[in-house]
Amino acid sequence: MSKTTILAQQAIVLLQQAIDKLGFKPLVHFELEGTYQFPKQLPYKKLDFEQVNQALTKLAIEAELVPEYWKNQWEYVSKFCLQSPLKEAHNLATAITKLPEIFAKQGVINTFIKPVIWSGDQGKLAAGCDNIFTPNSRAVHIPNAVQINVSALDSNKRNIIPVDFFGEYLQQCFLTTSFECALLYLPEEEAFERLSLKSYYGLAKELCSPSDISGGHQGSIALYKKVGKHNQALGVEPLVLDQNQQILIKHDNWQKTARIEHRLGASSIHYNPYVNVVFALLNLHQALKVYVAGQCQQLLTEPKVPEQLPTSLYDTTNGKGAIAIFRESNWFREQLNQIQADNVKQLNMPSIELANNIGSELKQSILSDYQQTIL
Numbered sequence: 001m002s003k004t005t006i007l008a009q010q011a012i013v014l015l016q017q018a019i020d021k022l023g024f025k026p027l028v029h030f031e032l033e034g035t036y037q038f039p040k041q042l043p044y045k046k047l048d049f050e051q052v053n054q055a056l057t058k059l060a061i062e063a064e065l066v067p068e069y070w071k072n073q074w075e076y077v078s079k080f081c082l083q084s085p086l087k088e089a090h091n092l093a094t095a096i097t098k099l100p101e102i103f104a105k106q107g108v109i110n111t112f113i114k115p116v117i118w119s120g121d122q123g124k125l126a127a128g129c130d131n132i133f134t135p136n137s138r139a140v141h142i143p144n145a146v147q148i149n150v151s152a153l154d155s156n157k158r159n160i161i162p163v164d165f166f167g168e169y170l171q172q173c174f175l176t177t178s179f180e181c182a183l184l185y186l187p188e189e190e191a192f193e194r195l196s197l198k199s200y201y202g203l204a205k206e207l208c209s210p211s212d213i214s215g216g217h218q219g220s221i222a223l224y225k226k227v228g229k230h231n232q233a234l235g236v237e238p239l240v241l242d243q244n245q246q247i248l249i250k251h252d253n254w255q256k257t258a259r260i261e262h263r264l265g266a267s268s269i270h271y272n273p274y275v276n277v278v279f280a281l282l283n284l285h286q287a288l289k290v291y292v293a294g295q296c297q298q299l300l301t302e303p304k305v306p307e308q309l310p311t312s313l314y315d316t317t318n319g320k321g322a323i324a325i326f327r328e329s330n331w332f333r334e335q336l337n338q339i340q341a342d343n344v345k346q347l348n349m350p351s352i353e354l355a356n357n358i359g360s361e362l363k364q365s366i367l368s369d370y371q372q373t374i375l
Contacts, residue, residue: 004365005093008274011336011358012086015281018343022288024160025153027259028085028280029078030063030092033144033267035117036072036103037110047074048106055102061091065099070121070142078149085277092146092273115194115266117142143194143209144267146185150280151259152288160291161258162225169296170260170287171215171223175304177283178213178221178264180329182309183322183366184272184279191266192312192322210263214306222261264309275366282335313370323370326363333359 019026038045053064062083068075076095078088100111121140150170151161161167178185186192195211210220217223262280265271290296314321326332336359344354355361 002365002369004272004362004369005274007355007358007362007365008272008278009086009089010354011278011362012089012274012281014336014340014343014354014358015278015285016085018339019152019281019285019288021343021346022285022292023155024288025082025157026085026281026284027080027082027149027151027153028088028277029080029149029259030076030088030273031078031145031147031149032076032092032095032113033068033146034074034076034099034111034113035070035142035144036074036108036112038072038107039109045107047072047103047108049074051106052099052102055098055105056095059094059098061095062087063091063095070140073117073121073142073144085281086274089273089277096269096271096273113144113267113269115144115188115191115268116197117144141197143197145209145263146265146267146271146276148185148262148265148276148280149259150262150284152284159256159258161223161260164291164294165296165300166287166291167223167225167258167260168300169290170283171221172300172304173283173287174221174260174262175213175215175307177279177331178262179307179309180325181279181332182264183313183326183370184275185262185265186309186313186322187266187270187272188268189313191268192310194266195309196311212306212308213264213304215303219306220262220264222263223258224261225258275362278336278362279332282332282339285339286335323367327367333363335359336362 016026036047047067049065049067056063056065062079062081063076064079065074065076067073076092076099078091083091096113099113100108103111118141121142151159152166154160161170186195194209197209198211212220214220215223217225265276287296290299310320310322310325311318312321313323315324320328337357338359340354340358
């Protein structure tokens, strides 16, 4: 286990307890996309998702795999079982390691957990259509995302995302911090190429992956309440079905599923779930302090103009890269150090278990990982 992961685990435990001290239970859930490849002599063979999910259950991973939109694309979807953020990070980290082994038992020769699958499928959507393709197909470079869903329960087990502008303020926190922390969820150079696929290859109709930092309910940092990314109703609970399994009577419980969905992350074997849970919980803790003070609406500002992310890990003629931006920023380090200083004496974590100034230590370790990669 790397030093970065060990420090991030310590930070998660610290943040979980600090949020509990405020009177809330943090909820973090992941979604991860990837693809698979069978031998060429088996062009029509499909993955047995039920078998894969049985393997995940045996590993005590609260998630399931489902087919995704493009050929041979899959999606790992976390289950809402009230698992702790630390367990959720462990689930994804284990899945990233174990899925290639699980797939291989079915004859898969390649499992791809990477930002872009170049020429991974073919298709050209017909004008005005979402799922009808023209005969003139073309290569589609499939973008693969990793997404974080974030919400919180109060002492009455009520999801507070829809309450007193908390969701709007939490979204604003992510909109503010995501630029300087892009290094965390875009952990390799190809992750930045994923952001430019739609514009560079003219695939705006075929792909819906985000390219900038934006809010609303359809942006890259989405606030989901009554409707989702495609304006579909959320939280629909069927009560009565007809003989064709069509819903006759339903209950709308969108308050239960309301959340912030951070959709900027790129699928990658270099993606560190523990570090990204720290990022999510830092934003959540910051927003909860404002919520407790009753100031969420008061501190909301005008919606941000969509902000362009760095175009590379490294500095270019177009500006600073994600590594330099993270190195020169202060929020991640200072927020974590301050939470440690404010809470360590009151929390059930002996100081011997925490690095001194854990925010500084974790930030430096993250940067050292990239320095070693460069060397």
